[in-house]
Amino acid sequence: ATGGADGGAHAHSPGTGAHTHDGATVTQGGGDGATGLSITSAGYTLVPSTELVAGRAGELRFQIRDDQRRAVTRFAVVHDKPMHVIMVRRDLSGYRHLHPTMAADGTWSVPITAPEAGPWRMYADFTAVADDGRQVAVVLGADLTASGAYRPRPLPAAATSATVDGFTVGYAGTPEVGKSVPLRFRVTGADGAAAALEPYLGAYGHLVALREGDLGYLHVHPEPVRDGDDVTFWLTAPGPGSYRMFLDFQVGGVVRTAEFTLTVA
Numbered sequence: 001a002t003g004g005a006d007g008g009a010h011a012h013s014p015g016t017g018a019h020t021h022d023g024a025t026v027t028q029g030g031g032d033g034a035t036g037l038s039i040t041s042a043g044y045t046l047v048p049s050t051e052l053v054a055g056r057a058g059e060l061r062f063q064i065r066d067d068q069r070r071a072v073t074r075f076a077v078v079h080d081k082p083m084h085v086i087m088v089r090r091d092l093s094g095y096r097h098l099h100p101t102m103a104a105d106g107t108w109s110v111p112i113t114a115p116e117a118g119p120w121r122m123y124a125d126f127t128a129v130a131d132d133g134r135q136v137a138v139v140l141g142a143d144l145t146a147s148g149a150y151r152p153r154p155l156p157a158a159a160t161s162a163t164v165d166g167f168t169v170g171y172a173g174t175p176e177v178g179k180s181v182p183l184r185f186r187v188t189g190a191d192g193a194a195a196a197l198e199p200y201l202g203a204y205g206h207l208v209a210l211r212e213g214d215l216g217y218l219h220v221h222p223e224p225v226r227d228g229d230d231v232t233f234w235l236t237a238p239g240p241g242s243y244r245m246f247l248d249f250q251v252g253g254v255v256r257t258a259e260f261t262l263t264v265a
Contacts, residue, residue: 033238034216036123036141043067046124046140049107054117054148060085060100061109064124064140071106074129078137079201083108084125086208087144089118090215091152092244095257097206117148121215139217155212155242155261162258166190169247169258175237177264183207184230187249187258194229200250205231209262212242237264 039046048062064072075082085108087096093116100110114120122144127137161170166189173183185205187195197204204226209218216238223232237243245260 033236034211034214034218035139036121036125036217037214039140039142041140042136042138044072044128044136044138044140045069046122046142048122048142048144050144052112052114052120052144052146054114054146057111057113059109060087060098060112060122061107062100062122062124062142063106063108064126064128065106066128066130072128073102073104073106075102076127076129076135078127079203079206081201082126085110086123086125086217087112087120088210088215088244089116089120091118092155092210092212092215093153094120095208095244095246095259097208097246097248097257114146116151117146118150118152120144120146123217125217125219139219141215141217155244156259158242158261158263160260162260164256164258165254167195167251167256167258169249171260173235175235175262175264177237177239180234180236183233183235184227185233185247186230187251195249195251197231198250198253200248200255203231204249205233206248207233207235207245209235209243209245211238212244218243240264 043066045065047065050060052058066072081099083100085098085100098110100108102108121141123139123141125139127135129135168188171183171185173181175181189195200206203222205222207220220233220235243262245262247258248255
């Protein structure tokens with residue numbers, strides 16, 4: 001879960017329950033630290049109003065409503081944005097990181113084209129500002145379906161390196177169940193030299209991990225200071241199993257995503 005209304009880099013250790021950080025109460029979910037498993041949490045409900053058709057341009061629309069069914073319109077800016085939306089197909093393919101815009105009535109929208117048919121999961125990651133000024137960081141999840149024939153793909157084999165657009169991204173570190181462990185990522189270009197990373201969403205990288213099966217959501221952010229050419233994230237695996245990690249990074253004004261399968265014993 002994200003936290004901190006000032007957008008500072010921070011990684012929450014899953015499984016610690018609700019806590020406060022920089023004035024925001026951070027609500028964990030799922031019992032073991034994974035979030036995004038419920039459409040309702042901490043008094044907030046995700047209400048999507050979207051129909052997806054594979055290969056057809058459309059629009060993702062939704063509201064966040066409070067426990068009185070009112071549309072929420074006050075959100076803190078966290079990691080440069082008031083709302084982060086992650087979308088992924090149930091087989092953990094097709095990852096998207098979107099930043100919708102909000103209308104005056106609290107309806108969020110962003111253009112989207114579902115490239116493949118099947119069941120999708122959307123996550124709304126936000127920090128709401130309550131009437132009394134209290135800030136609550138929440139991740140809510142909802143299922144969507146893109147019409148058409150669904151052909152799930154098997155999860156790729158576990159690996160500690162990936163290539164994307166000529167860049168090689170590798171990481172070092174072995175996550176453990178219930179223990180916060182550093183993962184050190186390095187991005188190199190075709191010449192083998194460290195890439196000139198640029199800040200993206202207030203940091204030098206943005207990492208999301210999703211658990212195979214229930215699609216539990218782990219959202220971590222890097223240390224505010226880089227370790228040489230590396231970007232360090234702290235991640236706590238809530239339990240054994242397979243996870244898919246998605247690292248967004250920016251070079252030359254272009255955001256790219258490196259994808260990894262992680263197996264936790």
